Amino acid sequence: MPPAKPFLDVLSGQKQRIPPVWMMRQAGRYLPEYREVRASAGGFLDLCFTPELAAEVTLQPIRRFGFDAAIIFSDILVVPYALGRSVRFEVGEGPRLDPLDDPAKLASLSRRADMDKLEPVFEALRRVRHALDPKIALIGFCGAPWTVATYMVAGQGTPDQAPARIMAYRHPGAFTEIIDVLVASSIDYLLAQLAAGADALQIFDTWAGVLPPREFARWSIEPTRRIVEGVRARAPDARIIGFPRGAGALLPAYVETTGVNAVSIDWTAEPSFIRERVQSKVAVQGNLDPLVLITGGEALDRAVDDVLANYGEGRLIFNLGHGIQPETPIANVERMLKRLRG
């Protein structure tokens, strides 16, 4: 018998009395111990690609808070990096890539990510799995092809990722090539994360919410479905969480088509809709507003209670609706956990 992992049990279909809990970006700047390691590591990608340090910051929030899952410290843009793209993280600026905003530039795109370049991520996973209490799940992840493509096309984050949306309208053939490369590379990457010790996988589609329904089906749902299918072809029991942020009323189609075991929902979700159309089919993960975690106090207590009242009768993994923000007081995370676990 594998050791009990409440997080994995929820993904396998078993509701838990107290929902398992972790936080997106739980290894991050709100933690002084993270900031200390980060300061010693050089650039952001150096931290991702130094197994000893990446493993350490992955474990920090587990030690401090006893979360039910650790998520490997990395970034969705390591896949473009492994595709040979230039990826830089500039302080206070976010990521910068060489824009792929013209079909003529596609000749410069590798057709398959080089997994050797991602070996430090796999080594970090092995180290974390070795150090982690068997009751705690380890999550590997990648960005969904649409979201990764938005950064590859624009070369950076933008308010609504307009460059990729326009390229997809104007040059659907070229855009499909980028998506296809990302689908194949993401399958390789997720399988290698499983082999290195990940118990579950999350696919982050942070920019899914800017797409109209036809484009959502084509660029978010379908590539994700192919990734899930490709991973399960070699790892039939792989447990996969999707996070098409901002999908709103398009979530049921995502759930029904992709085959994910759970979806992460953002804090704007409508509870009865989610219960009836989403949680009836898969587990849900979420969905505390990261800003109420900054605020704390009674507003936080009420928001925690709301998540439990809205989704606690079904399969629930407690989480935020998006990543924890750097200015979040640690005392508020503790208060959230006390409210949740009693």
Add this chain to the structure above:
Amino acid sequence: MPPAKPFLDVLSGQKQRIPPVWMMRQAGRYLPEYREVRASAGGFLDLCFTPELAAEVTLQPIRRFGFDAAIIFSDILVVPYALGRSVRFEVGEGPRLDPLDDPAKLASLSRRADMDKLEPVFEALRRVRHALDPKIALIGFCGAPWTVATYMVAGQGTPDQAPARIMAYRHPGAFTEIIDVLVASSIDYLLAQLAAGADALQIFDTWAGVLPPREFARWSIEPTRRIVEGVRARAPDARIIGFPRGAGALLPAYVETTGVNAVSIDWTAEPSFIRERVQSKVAVQGNLDPLVLITGGEALDRAVDDVLANYGEGRLIFNLGHGIQPETPIANVERMLKRLRG
């Protein structure tokens, strides 16, 4: 009998064979004739507050494209201006206000907007109504209290309007005071626009989509409901369109509670959900992706067809899902209209 206005007929419950059409921000920078007037007008607020010029730019897109409705050229931040707040528009920077981010600053807030300060808007409405073909409807508007408050609190636009969201969590009493002032002032402002010749009103809640359900009910739905009620108390037949952008699956609650005659929907809406839960109760307005209007070509044709296929069987006002972007080619607007009207 009042002259036929297809736009108003849809709001009154009568579907039109060819849906009436206008575009949010149709008086704007994509038009060379607008840019010419804008260049002569000094600052942005000078343009809003010079009736002759505001009327002229309001009429420009009607002359060029024959839209079924004109919307008065103005800005949602004229209400804070009439409340005595400092409001500046800096080129390429967006609006700047004196932040109201602390309950201690509330003493400086007027309790009611000074309608005399908005007299130039009413004069512009009178001029437009006088010049406009009776078949063309004239739309007045205001920002919803939540959205206007997000700018008043932060002093500017931010990626997710976090300052207002945090203030609403931390100081709900103080935030309620701001909302209450905006509700009362918006009622005055909308009634005065009706008196000056507006045939219909739109309430823009551009930032509704960042709110969790409880806060959406409190800060978006309820203030809008009070405005609709307050306007109808003195203008019982007032036709009102709501636009809680990004409300997603929270739209039905908005429609059922606020009493609006129509909702504007953004381009990410899920068609069957909207038809069943929204268009069955009120008219819908929307929802072409502004980026496909930049793109043009076959992608545009297909997107126009999608809007008609998704919503054309019910009460529909054809529009964009958000404002037209400055880089939109005029030829694409013409192509959209040809596709729509045949």
